[in-house]
Amino acid sequence: xxxxxxxxxxxxxxxxxxxxxxxxxxxxxxxxxxxxxxxxxxxxxxxxxxxxxxxxxxxxxxxxxxxxxxxxxxxxxxxxxxxxxxxxxxxxxxxxxxxxxxxxxxxxxxxxxxxxxxxxxxxxxxxxxxxxxxxxxxxxxxxxxxxxxxxxxxxxxxxxxxxxxxxxxxxxxxxxxxxxxxxxxxxxxxxxxxxxxxxxxxxxxxxxxxxxxxxxxxxxxxxxxx
Amino acid sequence: xxxxxxxxxxxxxxxxxxxxxxxxxxxxxxxxxxxxxxxxxxxxxxxxxxxxxxxxxxxxxxxxxxxxxxxxxxxxxxxxxxxxxxxxxxxxxxxxxxxxxxxxxxxxxxxxxxxxxxxxxxxxxxxxxxxxxxxxxxxxxxxxxxxxxxxxxxxxxxxxxxxxxxxxxxxxxxxxxxxxxxxxxxxxxxxxxxxxxxxxxxxxxxxxxxxxxxxxxxxxxxxxxxxxxxxxxxxxxxxxxxxxxxxxxxxxxxxxxxxxxxxxxxxxxxxxxxxxxxxxxxxxxxxxxxxxxxxxxxxxxxxxxxxxxxxxxxxxxxxxxxxxxxxxxxxxxxxxxxxxxxxxxxxxxxxxxxxxxxxxxxxxxxxxxxxxxxxxxxxxxxxxxxxxxxxxxxxxxxxxxxxxxxxxxxxxxxxxxxxxxxxxxxxxxxxxxxxxxxxxxxxxxxxxxxxxxxxxxxxxxxxxxxxxxxxxxxxxxxxxxxxxxxxxxxxxxxxxxxxxxxxxxxxxxxxxxxxxxxxxxxxxxxxxxx
Numbered sequence: 001x002x003x004x005x006x007x008x009x010x011x012x013x014x015x016x017x018x019x020x021x022x023x024x025x026x027x028x029x030x031x032x033x034x035x036x037x038x039x040x041x042x043x044x045x046x047x048x049x050x051x052x053x054x055x056x057x058x059x060x061x062x063x064x065x066x067x068x069x070x071x072x073x074x075x076x077x078x079x080x081x082x083x084x085x086x087x088x089x090x091x092x093x094x095x096x097x098x099x100x101x102x103x104x105x106x107x108x109x110x111x112x113x114x115x116x117x118x119x120x121x122x123x124x125x126x127x128x129x130x131x132x133x134x135x136x137x138x139x140x141x142x143x144x145x146x147x148x149x150x151x152x153x154x155x156x157x158x159x160x161x162x163x164x165x166x167x168x169x170x171x172x173x174x175x176x177x178x179x180x181x182x183x184x185x186x187x188x189x190x191x192x193x194x195x196x197x198x199x200x201x202x203x204x205x206x207x208x209x210x211x212x213x214x215x216x217x218x219x220x221x222x223x224x225x226x
Numbered sequence: 227x228x229x230x231x232x233x234x235x236x237x238x239x240x241x242x243x244x245x246x247x248x249x250x251x252x253x254x255x256x257x258x259x260x261x262x263x264x265x266x267x268x269x270x271x272x273x274x275x276x277x278x279x280x281x282x283x284x285x286x287x288x289x290x291x292x293x294x295x296x297x298x299x300x301x302x303x304x305x306x307x308x309x310x311x312x313x314x315x316x317x318x319x320x321x322x323x324x325x326x327x328x329x330x331x332x333x334x335x336x337x338x339x340x341x342x343x344x345x346x347x348x349x350x351x352x353x354x355x356x357x358x359x360x361x362x363x364x365x366x367x368x369x370x371x372x373x374x375x376x377x378x379x380x381x382x383x384x385x386x387x388x389x390x391x392x393x394x395x396x397x398x399x400x401x402x403x404x405x406x407x408x409x410x411x412x413x414x415x416x417x418x419x420x421x422x423x424x425x426x427x428x429x430x431x432x433x434x435x436x437x438x439x440x441x442x443x444x445x446x447x448x449x450x451x452x453x454x455x456x457x458x459x460x461x462x463x464x465x466x467x468x469x470x471x472x473x474x475x476x477x478x479x480x481x482x483x484x485x486x487x488x489x490x491x492x493x494x495x496x497x498x499x500x501x502x503x504x505x506x507x508x509x510x511x512x513x514x515x516x517x518x519x520x521x522x523x524x525x526x527x528x529x530x531x532x533x534x535x536x537x538x539x540x541x542x543x544x545x546x547x548x549x550x551x552x553x554x555x556x557x558x559x560x561x562x563x564x565x566x567x568x569x570x571x572x573x574x575x576x577x578x579x580x581x582x583x584x585x586x587x588x589x590x591x592x593x594x595x596x597x598x599x600x601x602x603x604x605x606x607x608x609x610x611x612x613x614x615x616x617x618x619x620x621x622x623x624x625x626x627x628x629x630x631x632x633x634x635x636x637x638x639x640x641x642x643x644x645x646x647x648x649x650x651x652x653x654x655x656x657x658x659x660x661x662x663x664x665x666x667x668x669x670x671x672x673x674x675x676x677x678x679x680x681x682x683x684x685x686x687x688x689x690x691x692x693x694x695x696x697x698x699x700x701x702x703x704x705x706x707x708x709x710x711x712x713x714x715x716x717x718x719x720x721x722x723x724x725x726x727x728x729x730x731x732x733x734x735x736x737x738x739x740x741x742x743x744x745x746x747x748x749x750x751x752x753x754x755x756x
Contacts, residue, residue, distance in 0.1 A: 012573040020580035056569060083572035084564070084609055104572035105602045108583035 002027035002119045005046060007039035007065065008054035008081060013104070017052055017081075017111075024112040027119075036060025040068045043076060049119045051078045052102070055089045063093055070097045070197065077118040077198075085129075094133060097197035100124025121184065122168050123199050130166040131216060133200060134207050149209055151193050157211060159186040161218035163199055164206025234518070235276040241515040242272030244508040246306035248494055249456055259301055267296070267303040275310060282318035286330040289314050290337035297341045305400065308341050309460070312364045319368025327365060334361040360399055363392050389468070390427025393461060397423040400457040418447065418454050422461050429468040437482060440465040441489050448493050455493045462489055467516030471524035479517060486513040560615040568608045575601035607659045628662035629655065632669045636688060639673040643682025646673070651691035661697045661750040664726055665690050668734075671723050672701035672746045680744070683707035695732070696752030705742035723748070 004027055006017045018029045030046040033039035037060040043051060051069065055062035066078050080093045080101035090101050099118050102111055117124050125133060152160065162172045169187070173180045187202070196202050206212045213219050246268035259267070271292060278285045289311035296304040311334050318330045339357035367388050397419035422443055429436040444458040466486045470479050490509055495501065575598055582594035629650060636648040654662060669688055676686050685704040690697070720736060727734040732750040739745040 008573075010570070010573040012577045016573070016577035016580035020583055023580075023584040056565065083568045083605070084612075086609070105575040105579070105598075105605050108579040111579075
């Protein structure tokens, strides 16, 4: 069972999400928060796998709540619930460590699927959406290409590049002819070394350091002399 | 801005008197007047100049009469009167109503004609032309200054043209009588008239150089062409005036003043001239006059320019402020729409989605699906609307209801002569805002094209209706009623429409409908391709 916490000031949304997730069968809503402060409190109490978090909430807003939750519990995956994908706040939330976002008028199937993916650490964003997100990130931050991340093994760099293209773990495993568990291990190691919270940040790093080119293809790097 | 101050009037009167004293300095007894009358005559001709600013028309009439009188008496003061009457006429044109100016100009023209035609010589065409043109210049100059004295533009060449023409006129007029009798050939005098006079045309732009040139000309004339010395003094004084107006430096103005004094002295002091205090004073006052006038005009111009700059600046600031207010207001509305409306609609859609997801198939599920679909549509429209409102380039009228735009456009074209038959399906209101707005633009553009190419009287049928894809727009016009005179067309309208439709992922076609008419058809998808 995937344990989900819903934080939204609107009862309509909370009821909707609860209904939807219960119908899915493999997940349950362990708590409902009406504002950011309550979300932080309930996250501590219930230690959910996934939090669905609205950004516009009274008192403590979603962005602040995301920061507080992740500071205390970095393992919790937070998915932003938003009315419009284009909001600047969405990007701020992704930067703060949210693993992805859902638009409230998305298809219900997609919402259920997104919670599942978030729980397993799969990429939440389709490559096309990831592209937009990365572009927003890169235009917001310095455009200058940073040197390739240091301290990563060749395999980890390779996996990081593929994360940057938007592939899922299974697809990466296919590409590299290794098992999904191996891929997860590599990604986890790379993100640990780089101090990253989620795949979006990893994808952004892959882009900014030139592991992925502008058309989202991994860049073949010459192997360093051993 | 009115000229104030008695000193200026006194200065004008003194200058008038001084001018006459200078021109008649060498004159001895004439047929009717003894040499002792020089000073009274100078006072008679010069003193009225003190009133020229307040009563320019009477002064002009007086001087015209005086000109005729002195001409009949054979007095040299006639030359002075001829110059001063032109000045007075210019002042009249600057200050008075056009009827009074017409009277003054007529009097001046008559007096000038009498003056130019010497007793015994026939009235030539040249003489007539000069007597008409000579007064015309001050009238033009005065009228020009009246219309735009405060805003002389740097790029405006009218004052330059007037200066040049005035310079030539002065030169020709003042040397007129000696063209045949002088010590130098006529072409030389003509050359002086052209060069000396024309050079004033560039005096505003090259004040120093022109002043220098006039000085050189004066010295040369003093040596070789004695008849034209007075003319050169006048040109030099004008050049000094322009110099003082254009050069914004007191130091250089003082230099110009003393140079002017020296030059004038060179011109008027002959080997046997007795130098008296009065004469020196007169000369210095004479040279000071153009400087004072030039300086005054220069300051006035600078003040006007500064004022203009200030008002332009404040107008710009006001426009920018209004624009900023508008944008801020729009942003505020956009935020409200976003935070309040969209937020709630989003929640409703999510709720309906979840309910539909769990409900068994049936009428309830259908109803929920409908609610979800509509809510989804509303959110899309809101997103478009917010984009519109947040785009600072967007004109506010684009926020008008597209259906109104279509109706208005049809009405306007009907008023322009087209026979418009509008079929606007009410169901189009369900189409996305962006599609409806585009349809409205296409109708506007299409009807304009029909009017341009087929002309008034043409029958047009406009159809806007929902289609399978989204929205369909058709503008079909019949055969033009007559061979029309085609209005100019940039050809950009159709290209612009095509581009707009293409961006939305739709199609647009235009061509003959096979029945002598023309059909423009566009299909707009309900969802944008982006």
